[in-house]
Amino acid sequence: MTFEEFVRARLPALLRFATVLTGDRGLAEDVVQEVLVRAHGRWRRLSGMAAPDLYVRRMIVNEFISWRRRWGRVVPVETVAPVRPDTPDHTWVHAERQELAWRLARLPRRQQTVLVLRYYEDRTDAEIAELLGCRPATVRGYAARALAALRTDRQSTVLAGEKP
Numbered sequence: 105m106t107f108e109e110f111v112r113a114r115l116p117a118l119l120r121f122a123t124v125l126t127g128d129r130g131l132a133e134d135v136v137q138e139v140l141v142r143a144h145g146r147w148r149r150l151s152g153m154a155a156p157d158l159y160v161r162r163m164i165v166n167e168f169i170s171w172r173r174r175w176g177r178v179v180p181v182e183t184v185a186p187v188r189p190d191t192p193d194h195t196w197v198h199a200e201r202q203e204l205a206w207r208l209a210r211l212p213r214r215q216q217t218v219l220v221l222r223y224y225e226d227r228t229d230a231e232i233a234e235l236l237g238c239r240p241a242t243v244r245g246y247a248a249r250a251l252a253a254l255r256t257d258r259q260s261t262v263l264a265g266e267k268p
Contacts, residue, residue: 107147111140114157122164125220127209135171139163162235165221169213207254215250218243 115136122132143150143160148255150156206214214236221227221235222243229240236243 107144107151108127110147110151110156114160118160121161121225122168123222125164125168125217127216131231132170135164135167143215158235161199165217165235169217206207211250215246215253218246222247236267251255 118136118139119132123129124135126132126135139160143163150159153159174266183248203235213217217236218232221232227235229243234238
């Protein structure tokens with residue numbers, strides 16, 4: 105398989121994965137672009153692998169985790185809490201997803217990565233550990249701390265008087 109064929113076949117899935125991982129479509133496109141530029145230079149070696157797609161996903165995870173450190177850029181964004189009507193409508197599902205994405209974005213990158221790999225990509229602890237280069241017990245620790253932080257954040261929102 106040539107690099108162009110690989111990109112044509114896998115780009116939509118890689119962009120979806122990176123978008124869920126980063127919580128920002130623009131940043132996801134930047135991360136995937138950086139990774140694909142590097143993968144193109146290594147394609148002879150990558151194409152001989154049993155699963156080049158998994159290797160490229162690991163490259164995306166590593167790029168995402170080191171993105172701020174390498175580029176040192178933070179784009180300030182005004183945060184606006186979603187307005188919640190008293191009667192739910194069809195947009196409620198989208199608001200819930202947006203709120204979850206916002207809460208995920210507030211987690212440390214490794215915890216965020218573990219949750220995305222576990223619940224969006226349906227990966228096992230061993231697979232996540234392999235992707236992150238750590239032990240499965242470390243993955244479970246990241247997941248536990250991330251879920252606890254999400255719960256605490258949700259409870260503090262309720263105590264502050266906002267509707268959950």
